[in-house]
Amino acid sequence: MATILKLLMLLIFLVSCSSALAAALERSAEDEAFLRGVNRSPEERIVQIIKETNTQNRRHVEEIYSVAETLLKNADTFDKGVRAYRRGVEADPWNMNARYRFAELLERQERRDEAVDHLKFIYDHAEDERIVQSALGRLSALDQSFKEAVHDVLPSTTYPRKPEIVVVPVGKVNRRYLEELCVKLEEVTDIHFVVGSAIDPGSPDRNAFDRKLDRFVTAILASPKDTKLKETLGNLDANGVAALDVETKVRALTTAYAPDISPNEINSSLARYALMRGSSWQYDSDRLLDLLAKTFPSKKPWVLGYIGLISEDLYSGDGNWVYANSKRNGLSIVSYHRFLAVNSQEPPSRPMLIERTVKAALGGISLITGHARCYKPSCGFGYAYSLRELDRKKIELCDVCAKKLAESAKEAVIDA
Ligand SMILES: [Zn+2]
Helix, strand or coil: CHHHHHHHHHHHHHHHHHHHHHHHHCCCHHHHHHHCCCCCCHHHHHHHHHHHHHHCCCHHHHHHHHHHHHHHCCHHHHHHHHHHHHHHHHHCCCCHHHHHHHHHHHHHCCCHHHHHHHHHHHHHHCCCHHHHHHHHHHHHHHCCCCCCCCCCCCCCCCCCCCCEEEEEEECCCCHHHHHHHHHHHHHHHCCEEEECCCECCCCCCEEHHHHHHHHHHHHHHHCCCCCHHHHHHCCCCHHHHHHCCHHHHHHHHHHHHCCCCCHHHHHHHHHHHHHHHHCCEEEEHHHHHHHHHHHCCCCCCCEEEEEEEECCEEEECCEEEECEEECCCCEEEEECHHHCHHHHCCCCCHHHHHHHHHHHHHHHHHHHCCCCCECCCCCCCECCCCHHHHHHCCCCCCHHHHHHHHHHHHHHHHHC
16 A cells, blocks of 8 residues: 555655646547547648647647748648738747748748738847847848837946946846836836946755655655565665766656656656756755845945846745745845746746746845835735735835835935
8 A cells, every 4th residue: 555655645745746747748549649640631630629729738830830831832722821921920929930931931922011000019028148149130121110129227337317226137137128117127126226247156965856756765765664665775864866877866856756768668667767856956045146246235325226137947945936035235136037928838928927927026125225124015015925826016116115115215215
């Protein structure tokens, strides 16, 4: 019974770790049969795919694009290919690459205004700077009236009209995103946000996946009734488990509770673990705060503080879910890692990414300006324990916190 329970736990663990990845990698036999439907005309196939998309999921839309690309190769069926792309973009409106390709096709058909609409959508929403740049290039050529939004977010060298908070890119952070973030933060707080020079975060400090695996293996080894894993690993404590390499742990765990598993299955599990592990690196937010303190030992009198902004995942001690950390010394570190479409399993949307980062940064600002967290969950200075709680917040401060922040800002300007 205990063994069955362990196997069940193992399965839950594996599924929780790899379901998203597995969904992307595997296709059911039914999907395969559907996709092999070679007897249908391309149009019939697309209609069928659209139907499947409504009831199943996005993966089928990729098939529309591949049918469309085939139609585009032939001058006689080129227009049909463009129509097919339209169906794809309708079914999958957040796929920026497909939309860009569709805009390109519209341009070739001399449907300039339609192409411009799609390019503007990409310019406003894409998270990936490369595709924003491509859209920008086409927009500048096609639409004389188009003006790129340029923001002035350079640190002041002389007495500014408002106190400032410097946003410091920690590692590689997209410039467009940074500038848009500063503008939005200024709107909410009436403090001037500027972009400082980037600092290097160094190497990651730990791997969240390794940690999860270690805790799981340690718990099983500590169980007095369970001997299977002890037979292969020996009687190890938490430190002993941590010292083993990932492959040894995964292999031992899998073979102890699924003795009939084939070497091929083990190898494909291991490949999946390697992928999971590769996307689970974390940085110690306390170390990064020390790094910020060392880099910015003094500040201009009108500077309220520094916010380090990082695209990597953060932790603090045992806390595995850290959007913002601060030691109340005018320094804060904020991560937008979990807001990126690639990590949140949501469609890419720069406005959403910025909105969430603004909310996380407001938490950091409450700390660098020395104000306690607010007890109102909707207030920007209130704490959010999950992405859902963060999403339910408003991008604003309650009257009490807004007043406190305005007072801190006034003091900074008076001091200057
Ligand atoms: Zn408040």
